[in-house]
Amino acid sequence: MNNLKYSLLVISFLLIPGSLCQNDEYATCSASFQCAGIRNITYPFWGGSRPGFCGYPGFQLNNCQGDVPILTISSVQYRVLEIDNTTQTIRVARGDLWNLTCPRFLYNTILEPNLFTFSPNYPNITLYYGCNSPSIPQLPGMFYCNVNQTTDSLSFFTIQALPSVPGTGISCDNTISVPVNQTAAGYLALPTASTTHLQEALASGFSLQWSANNRVCENCIQSGGLCGTNRNSPSFACYCADRTHALTCNDTSSQTGTGT
Numbered sequence: 001m002n003n004l005k006y007s008l009l010v011i012s013f014l015l016i017p018g019s020l021c022q023n024d025e026y027a028t029c030s031a032s033f034q035c036a037g038i039r040n041i042t043y044p045f046w047g048g049s050r051p052g053f054c055g056y057p058g059f060q061l062n063n064c065q066g067d068v069p070i071l072t073i074s075s076v077q078y079r080v081l082e083i084d085n086t087t088q089t090i091r092v093a094r095g096d097l098w099n100l101t102c103p104r105f106l107y108n109t110i111l112e113p114n115l116f117t118f119s120p121n122y123p124n125i126t127l128y129y130g131c132n133s134p135s136i137p138q139l140p141g142m143f144y145c146n147v148n149q150t151t152d153s154l155s156f157f158t159i160q161a162l163p164s165v166p167g168t169g170i171s172c173d174n175t176i177s178v179p180v181n182q183t184a185a186g187y188l189a190l191p192t193a194s195t196t197h198l199q200e201a202l203a204s205g206f207s208l209q210w211s212a213n214n215r216v217c218e219n220c221i222q223s224g225g226l227c228g229t230n231r232n233s234p235s236f237a238c239y240c241a242d243r244t245h246a247l248t249c250n251d252t253s254s255q256t257g258t259g260t
């Protein structure tokens with residue numbers, strides 16, 4: 001009996017200080033995060049098993065049990081192919097275009113400018129849909145699309161501006177721009193360009209740079225912390241082993257929220 005009491009006493013001494021001092025957010029956010037095929041994902045991304053306070057709003061990954069993570073930017077779904085947290089870049093492919101060139105709905109590639117910018121060296125390709133032409137133009141990369149339940153209409157892609165030579169008379173209902181890598185752009189500019197090349201280029205994706213308190217986060221990590229977003233407000237939080245700080249583990253300001 002005495003032994004049992006002693007054991008309980010020892011156990012409670014071992015457990016209670018730990019549970020009082022441990023920062024829950026720090027413990028939760030230090031767990032490695034895997035989404036679909038991508039491992040070791042950290043701030044600003046969250047989703048799947050990783051709660052929002054470990055990431056930044058607008059960086060939620062979905063489809064973590066599927067083939068690739070899906071990130072939604074301005075209501076368009078992107079397949080996340082690569083995440084590089086040292087350069088704050090992701091390589092993504094348009095989810096609606098990655099395996100077909102005639103999507104049901106046409107959306108442009110529009111970013112949320114506070115969160116993402118296009119990386120340099122990814123020229124745009126322009127896809128024209130629903131075109132009318134007095135004569136069948138001699139363009140590489142022509143294809144036919146049944147867009148929006150209408151009859152098949154002429155569509156094509158080009159990395160140059162629409163050939164606006166007076167007299168071609170081509171007019172199109174819709175255009176969308178999508179960045180492709182430079183090698184792909186080179187192939188797509190050749191007279192031999194085909195929709196197979198187009199599909200490969202779209203599936204290979206393009207690169208975006210993210211901004212999510214990048215500098216602040218770097219300082220937090222250097223001080224031994226983990227980056228996140230406050231549970232109760234959309235402000236930055238630096239989760240440290242002792243408690244949650246505003247900016248770095250060394251700062252003395254206290255942080256509102258649940259972590260103490």
Ligand SMILES: *[C@@H]1O[C@H](CO)[C@@H](O)[C@H](O)[C@H]1NC(C)=O
Pocket residue numbers: 040041042043085086218221
């Ligand atoms: C990048 O991810 C690794 C884990 O894969 C993590 O240890 C590191 O702190 C992250 N760096 C930044 C700047 O987020």
Ligand SMILES: *[C@@H]1O[C@H](CO)[C@@H](O)[C@H](O)[C@H]1NC(C)=O
Pocket residue numbers: 039040
């Ligand atoms: C993930 O991180 C672990 C340990 O931090 C490392 O051993 C492993 O190679 C990393 N995996 C990838 C795919 O980067």
Ligand SMILES: *[C@@H]1O[C@H](CO)[C@@H](O)[C@H](O)[C@H]1NC(C)=O
Pocket residue numbers: 099100
């Ligand atoms: C494209 O991929 C989606 C999702 O993986 C799939 O449902 C669809 O059938 C594919 N379409 C074609 C034309 O392969």
Ligand SMILES: *[C@@H]1O[C@H](CO)[C@@H](O)[C@H](O)[C@H]1NC(C)=O
Pocket residue numbers: 109118122123124177179
């Ligand atoms: C591609 O198009 C987008 C939007 O249409 C534009 O913001 C971006 O600057 C263009 N990229 C290049 C390399 O011209």
Ligand SMILES: *[C@@H]1O[C@H](CO)[C@@H](O)[C@H](O)[C@H]1NC(C)=O
Pocket residue numbers: 105106148174
């Ligand atoms: C598709 O059809 C809907 C309904 O007729 C119309 O509102 C929409 O503008 C069309 N979209 C395109 C891209 O043509």
Ligand SMILES: *[C@@H]1O[C@H](CO)[C@@H](O)[C@H](O)[C@H]1NC(C)=O
Pocket residue numbers: 181182183184197200201202204
């Ligand atoms: C560029 O895209 C092509 C597909 O068109 C792909 O095979 C190639 O690996 C990509 N290159 C780079 C550097 O991403």
Ligand SMILES: *[C@@H]1O[C@H](CO)[C@@H](O)[C@H](O)[C@H]1NC(C)=O
Pocket residue numbers: 222223249250
């Ligand atoms: C923060 O504190 C740690 C440990 O006390 C120290 O090693 C580090 O240099 C400090 N960093 C800054 C930016 O003051």
